[in-house]
């Protein structure tokens with residue numbers, strides 16, 4: 511059995527490739543080796559020599575058809591994920607390419623037995639909240655004038671009674687707040703609807719924040735694990751946005767690989783969407799302390815920086831009971847993820863000015879902002 515992984519030179523794709531090879535599958539990767547994920551524009555050294563490699567863009571019909579011919583299943587992981595305001599690119603890379611996969615399967619009558627697409631927790635946005643009366647609320651983006659005052663929690667709106675409390679969000683929640691999340695919702699719908707309509711078993715995987723080795727050191731979009739690890743590695747304290755009380759949902763890369771493989775062979779997964787998260791709430795401050803511990807900084811206590819990233823969610827936690835019902839469960843700890851990331855990162859010898867470069871970009875883009883002094 512041969513599997514195509516689009517975006518297979520990246521973080522999740524390359525680990526999925528390794529696991530598939532270990533199970534005896536043949537693997538083909540289609541990847542355009544995008545900067546800044548692949549800084550030198552070259553195939554990464556960690557990719558197994560057993561992988562058949564095609565360099566090209568998932569939006570290019572000729573190259574996509576070449577990649578799809580002769581495979582039994584597809585993991586569509588290639589994606590545009592960035593803070594850059596290239597709004598249309600989110601849709602051309604993440605959504606149009608998904609539609610093109612189905613278009614080519616149909617037109618060329620390709621015998622592909624399953625398509626698995628990578629969605630994201632970003633599709634949930636702020637996720638599900640309950641107000642003090644237990645009423646369900648789907649909050650929008652926190653307004654900038656609220657954040658500027660250092661008021662971090664979601665405020666009750668008209669007809670709601672505060673305080674609002676976040677809840678684990680199931681697959682029924684769709685509340686994206688940015689173009690990336692909106693494109694992922696569209697991608698899920700394209701895959702599941704076209705799959706159902708044309709009997710092409712399809713699965714959408716909504717990953718939470720995935721952590722582990724090979725996660726791009728240079729993409730500013732790679733989150734807290736990268737920033738905090740690089741900070742401690744370079745001998746400084748990480749910048750904590752807001753008050754560090756934001757709840758996040760971190761999942762280990764090997765748990766994600768297990769999930770990817772679990773849905774490949776299991777027909778119960780067909781035409782379904784699954785949250786793939788860590789099944790535990792961790793605040794950013796707690797996470798910073800885990801990273802500090804892994805880097806031997808047991809004296810460290812997180813301090814709020816007075817900065818925030820406009821557009822960030824306050825709290826988000828995925829309910830993973832649907833995937834657990836298929837027999838999968840996350841088994842690795844946050845500390846496992848950070849340790850594995852540290853070991854890899856130290857071997858990858860990151861440039862000393864790596865954080866300044868992404869800080870500069872985020873400031874230029876107006877993503878990172880500061881609380882106004884009273």
Ligand SMILES: NC(=O)c1ccc[n+]([C@@H]2O[C@H](COP(=O)([O-])OP(=O)(O)OC[C@H]3O[C@@H](n4cnc5c(N)ncnc54)[C@H](O)[C@@H]3O)[C@@H](O)[C@H]2O)c1
Pocket residue numbers: 516517518519520521522523540541542543544545547548566567568569586587588589590591603628629630631716717718719720721725726
């Ligand atoms: N890493 C996470 O925490 C996370 C969380 C939620 C969802 N996801 C999703 O999982 C998938 C994999 O993410 P990742 O973390 O491995 O990302 P990554 O950036 O490490 O890998 C993505 C790969 O796709 C390639 N690529 C990008 N645009 C392409 C294009 N137009 N044509 C061909 N190749 C292209 C890149 O070169 C890269 O190798 C993505 O769809 C992403 O949206 C990731």
